[in-house]
Structures are given as structure tokens and as C-alpha cells.
Amino acid sequence: MLTRLFSDPSLLPDVQKYSAWAEDSDGEDQNIKDEDQDAQDDMEASDLRGSSRTHSEHAGDDDEDDDAEEDGEDGEDTEGDRPKKRGPKKRKMTQARIERSKVRRIKANARERTRMHDLNSALDNLRKVVPCYSKTQKLSKIETLRLAKNYIWALSEILRSGKRPDLVSYVQTLCKGLSQPTTNLVAGCLQLNSRNFLTEQQCQDGGRYSSGSFSMHSYPYQCARLSSPHCQPGSNSHPLRTHGYCSAYDSLYGGSGSPEYNSPEYEGPLSPPLCINGNFSLKHQGSGSPENEKGYHYSMHYSGLPGSRPAGSHNLVFGSSGARSGIHSENGLPYHDMHLHHERAPVYDELNAFFHN
DNA sequence: TAGGCCATCTGGTCCT
């Protein structure tokens, strides 16, 4: 059974596909590689367990044709002493059908694994474009999704209002609905660069951006790769730095125009650089790939967030005076009605005009 | 040790 299973051309693609997927991860760090290898080992061991069960149950049947119907003793082996079930009579489970069913199950398991791996890989990509990314201490899946939602929310609100948010409001928005540890983490990450955040000097970047408007480049991926000296673990005594964490603001200001943008580890922009005065900044490295343009496209057509309102308040641990929940500065994000009445038309008209010129 | 997170298996459902 086992040999038949893996010599079956219909099964091999799944196994090979998974192996190829695991090998594709060689470029990643060793941890991920090890995890992949472990996963592959687990997968093979698991499937082998299933196969070995089949093998033991059907020892001596290797020469049997899969399509052969055995009306003799089939059913007796598989039913065992289980009580008979009521309901419609099921088709007799012949040995061949049992075999096919198990093969189907193994194939389905392989597909499910690859599906989940794809999902996880997409989640990893998402981790790289939200603030506060670390390879060594990843955000959990649920926290990544929550943070991403808040991030989109915050950016869209900045876009809509054209106002410069204060750090506290920004962090509060990002941390809505996050667990306390993640809240502390994000807050810590962003607070590290509060001075940068509040400094408009670095926003000007050679006159490209007006000093009167709040400009923000989002390069979390650069930060994610820890290519900036600001983001190197150990380059700062802060515990978050030592964990490899770095906020979007590190790259936002500290890394702008630096050679690190061309780091070979950089896989390419996953989100468009953004200037929050209502225009997208075209200052981005790499080629203007369709992916990038797609990103702009999505941004332009963003039409609001689901009506769900983040639940729960947060007790941010950083010591800003305005960090208390519910306290907003004049320029703060209007959380309380963020999703209620968006006057987006002027902003998006401007964006459309910008991109269709 | 409890709890959180995760990967995997599994059976069900829906669709092609």
C-alpha cells in the first residue's frame, strides 16, 4: 500500500509540491527552515502513520486491483465490534473502496496543509507591512489581523482628514482591540521614535514634502528586514530593540533616502509609500511593478471600514500624558466617529486626479 | 502547571 501510494502519479504531485514548498523556504532564516523541515517531517510521519495503518490492515492485498470488488469478507474487518448504525444503508466498503478512501484522505490532508501554508505565508506578508514587525517574535495570527485592521483604519483616517495625528492618538488607534502584551509592544515600538514622529524636519526630505502637511512614509518592510541601523538588534538598549522590533517610524524618517533601502534582503514594497497630505508619495524604491500599482489602486478605492467598532479600551503603558483612553488632542484621530460619516469624496477625487494625470 | 498559540488531521458542506 505504501509503495503504491507514493508511486501513484496522482499522489506524487501533492507530495512533491509540499517538498518544493519546503525547499522554497531555504532562502528564509534558519528558524523558518527548521520549522518547515519539522513540518515536512511531521507530515511525512503522519501520512506514513496513516499509510502504515493501511498497510497493516491490508497486508497481502498489494496485488489486488483497486477496482476489484470483494463481496466476501469485506466489512467484517473494518466494522469490528462497533454497534450497527441506523439510517440509510451505506454502500459496502470493499477493500478497494477503503483504500481509495484513505488515499483521498491523504491527498486531502496534503491539500489542507498547503492551503494552510499559503494562508500562513500571506499572513507573514501581512506581518511585514504592519507596524512593529519582528522575525524572532512574531505577532500571533489574530493580533496581526487586528493590528492590520487598525493600521488601515489609522492611515485611511489620516488620509481622509489630512491632519497630522499625535503619537498617542495614533498608537491608541493601532492598539484598539489588541491584547495587552501586543498593545504594550506596539506602543513601545512607536514611542521609541516619538521624537521623529513629532518632528516635521524629517518630513521635508529635500523639499519633496511640504512642511505644513503631515507626511509619512510607510516602509515597515525595510524595518522588517532590520536593515536599517536604527533597527539592528542591539543597536539600542531598549528591550524591544534587542528583540529585533522596530516601528514603522524608524524607517519612516530615520531610513528615508538611506542606502539600506537597497538592501538585498528587501523583497520589494508591499504597501505604497504614503504622504498623508492627501497625495501618495512616488518616492519608492524598486520597479513600479503591477503589484505596487495594484496597491495604489486598492488605496484609491478604499471606501471605508466595516461598521464594526473596535471593542475595549486600552491602558497604554507608555507614560505620555495623553495616553489615557478617551483623551484626544486637537489633531488627534476622531476615533469615536471614524466609521460613521466619512467625507471622503474630496480626498479621493484628489487622489484620482493625481493618478490619472 | 495552566493557558495561549500553532500545525495537523478529520469530517462535513458546497460547488464544479
Add this chain to the structure above:
DNA sequence: AGGACCAGATGGCCTA
């Protein structure tokens, strides 16, 4: 029949 998707169950790993 088979694939995609989903949710529940399970066991492993890690951390407070």
C-alpha cells in the same frame, strides 16, 4: 468524484 473551505479535535511547544 474531487477540490475548496470550514470548524472541531488533538497534541506539541512555549511562557508566565
